[in-house]
Amino acid sequence: MNKKMYMFAAPALLLASAGLVACDSDLPTGLTMPGESYDGDGTIGGNDIDGDDVPDATNNDGTGDYSGGDGNTFDHEDDLSPDGGKDPFEVLKQRQEEGPPEIRTRLHSCQKLQVTALRRILSNFGVDLNATGNPDPAGELLDKGTEALGSANYASRTGEARTWSNSGATKLQDIFVMAAPEIIAAMPGLAQCQENGQGVEVFDEENKCNEPAVSCLIGRPATAEHMAICNHIVSTAADVEVGKATAVAAMLGGAYTCQ
DSSP states (O other): OOHHHHHHHHHHHHHHHTTOOSOSTTOOTTOOOTTOOBOSSSSBOOSSTTSSSOOOSSOTTSOOOSSSOTTSOOOOOSOOSTTTTSOHHHHHHHHHHHOSHHHHHHHHHOOOOOHHHHHHHHHHTTOOTTOOOSSOOHHHHHHHTTTTTTOOBGGGTBOOOSSOOHHHHHHHHHHHHHHHHHHHHHGGGOGGGOBTTBOOOSBOTTSOBOHHHHHHHHTSOOOHHHHHHHHHHHHHOSSHHHHHHHHHHHHHHHHHTTO
């Protein structure tokens, strides 16, 4: 083949291999049209995968059928959700253990309280985040515990965590405990916690929890259960002031960790 002929032959081969040649009679041995196969004898075979136009269960190479074989297919579950493939009674048992829908929803959809939001909450409740001392006040605990709280690490290009960890939830409760005395003292002067234009105390003269104050702490109307828990913590504490701080921290912790 001279140079001129080669220049025309090379594009023809490329077009043929791409299936763009209308006539297959001029194709060299081994090149096939789309949907066809090479029989190995210099001719173009049929449309079956082994080239004999017969949809055999066994192919020429003895490997078996190419579709539906036990060794080369995988049956996906119809339901690919987390509960897919589980026995319905097993799922029902799990749901019953988790509680009613309103509890399950809070359990599985509660996002971690972001560090910036935590700072704003404490500040709005009258906590001085710049205070120092020994033991560490709430502001110092927060500053030293941002890693446990899942804050963003920009040096490693890691965003802030969205879910609670054990260490993060524990650190949050520590911060609330240390912040509680300041919150108790500041509550009567907080504009967002007033009732009929008047400030409210967290506890009355008998060291009982005040419902308006508890409602302000948790951000929704306090229920009888909230009040019972708050009063129980105070009444069973060996030290009343410690019991008050623990009760306030418990109300805050429950509200901001979806408990």
